[in-house]
Amino acid sequence: MHGEFKVPGGKLVVVDLDVESAGSGDVLCDVRVAGDFFLEPDEAILAIDRALTGAPADAPAEQLAARVEAALPPGTVMFGFSAEAVGIAVRRAVAHATDWTDYDWQLIHDAPQSPALHMALDEVLTAEVAAGRRPPTLRMWEWGAPAVVIGSFQSLRNEVDSRALEEHGMTVVRRISGGGAMFIEPGNTITYSLSVPDALVRGLSFADSYAYLDDWVLGALDGMGVKAWYQPLNDIATESGKIAGAAQKRLAGAHGAVLHHVTMAYDIDADKMLDVLRIGREKLSDKGTKSAKKRVDPLRRQTGLPRDAVMRRMIESFRDRYGLSEGSVTPEEMARARELAADKFGSEEWTARVP
Template sequence: MHGEYKVPGGKLVVVDLDVEGGVLRHARVAGDFFLEPDEALDAVDDALNGAPADTDAAGLAARVDAALPEGTVMYGLTSEGIAIAVRRALAHATDWTDYDWQLIHEGPQSPALHMALDEVLTAEVAAGHRPPTLRVWEWAAPAVIIGSFQSLRNEVDPAGAARHGIEVVRRISGGGAMFVEPGNTITYSLSVPESLVQGLSFQDSYAYLDDWVLGDMGVKAWYQPLNDIATEAGKVAGAAQKRTVGPGGGPGAVLHHVTMAYDIDADKMLEVLRIGREKLSDKGTKSAKKRVDPLRRQTGLAREAVIERMTDSFRGRYGLSAGKVTPGELARAEELARTKFGSAEWTGRVP
């Protein structure tokens, strides 16, 4: 069995192993990391060999930590990263480079249609009808996108939304509300097979699916668990996920989407969103305006240049060919936008 895992902000870890009698055998760890002393690598392999095959990532990491020689230095490598690579090997996880990725970047579309396209394209990936897809959104109108489980009345000030012509829609993933305006927001979705994140915890999958973008926006960025992308100047993006089941209960797909603040009208945002003191207090900040620091100021780049840099980064790592929403996909999405995402019943399903 073979498993690979790139430690977020670190290096690639590769594990090859067998399972015999329910335990790990012949485990060999390799990668482009740095490790001192040399004998520490043998200690890692020895720690993995003999471990029950159902040991979780935390248990495997603990075995590695206990076996490391005193004074071991790991650079670009962690015991948790080794453990995740093992779990991915055992789960027969796939890698980014196993797929022919497709990019969809089309003209502005309504907020409700964007919600519907996420659902339709991810279902198509789960069914094996389309390749894994990176979709960059263009917004036709300003909107507030609330999470699947958020209360509409607790999150949005209806008078403020009406005053500024802000449409409110609900997405299928969890997480918090997003305030978006055309030209001020960069949003992308990844619709990927479930096998790409096999062996990863829910939390680890967030950083894993966004690792490609962190170092290529022109700023030093990192993942701030569970779902924020942050810089030294503040938060620049938030992510959310939805897991789907494949046809007949078979292997499914993962929808992972991210909204980045390229620029922001903070005063307008505060008139539309109800951002409570409790939400601000757990971020260690006194002002909602300070929670988000836009990419425009930090990068000095035009919005289109940031998007081009992001897609070029993805293409350079994994390959990326131009694609489009098919007529059949668009028809299903338009129907969903009308009957579900544009309906008062769905938007207000948690009043």
């Protein structure tokens, strides 16, 4: 069995192993850990292999990491990886997880769409990946109208000021994933979706899958001079503040799939955002700031690049890492998405399902 885990912002950990039956159940054997990380002293790599050999095959990553930590020689230095990363790589090996480069990735970057249609396309395309009828897909969004997008479980009246919403000519839509509200203005927002097979994130905890699926964009930002990192659970941040928020939804199917979508603030009208969104003091205090204006720091100022250039750099970064061919929404997918946009995402019943 073979498993790999690229530490977000760090190095690659590779584990090859076998599983054999023992009196107490299946255990790991012939464990071999490798990677492009740095480790001192040299004998520490053998200590890691020995610590994992004989471990229960169903042991969680945390338990495997504890075995590694306990076995390391005094003074061991691990740079670019950790005992936890080794445990995750083992879990991915046992779970037969796939890697990014195992797939032929497709890019969809179409003309601006309505907010409700964007919500529907996310559901339809991810369902097609789950059914095995569509390859893993990166979709770059273009917004056709300003909107507030609320999470699947948020209260409509608690999150949005309906008076301000109407005054600013904005609509509100509810997505299928959880998480918080997003303030959207065309030209000032960068949004993308990843519709990926479940196998790509096997062996990862729910929390780890967020950073794993966005490691490529951290690399793209670094190439634009922006030093960014993942702030658990679902924020991408820099020293200047938050620049993006992510959300996920798991869909069942013949293969299973994960929808992972991210909205990044390229530019933002902070006064309008605060007028439309009801951002509670509790939420702000949890982020260590007193003002929502200080929480969100636009990419326009940090990169000095036009929005289109930022998006092109992101796409090229993904293509350089994993390969990416041009694609499109099929007529059948679009027909289903338009139906969902009208009957579900554009309906009061769905939008106000949590009043």
